[in-house]
Amino acid sequence: MPRAIRGILVECEPSIKSIIINIDRQNHDYIIEDLDETHLVIKENMLVKLKIKIEDMLKDSYQVVPLKDDVTDEEDLI
Template sequence: MVKAVRGTLVRCDASIKAMLVDIDNKNNHEFIIEELDEEHLLVKETKINELKARLNSMMRERLKEPESSDSE
């Protein structure tokens, strides 16, 4: 039986797409319905806000500046 799932089209660059796919892979494919091409994904409509939150968290972790040491 075919099951229809509502989705949201997400357009992003390749580096962000790779992060989104990584999040999806680590969560048993909860978020992405289909990878359309290098810049487009179809994401489950009910999961878009959670995916955004996880992406923001991942970006904060990766862009966190190392603490500077004041050992002068």
């Protein structure tokens, strides 16, 4: 008999998929099955947590750190 596993099918671009795989790598508690380049199945109860994590990672990669401000702070201390 085949098995039917409850989950969420996620369809996304490969770049987002690789982020998901990286997040899952730590504890393997998100992905049920890696299907193909643009599809995977994840645990139903982990979807919200996963979305927040993806957002955090996207935010980090886009953030520009203002280096000049740091230098100014140091100068002020001296």
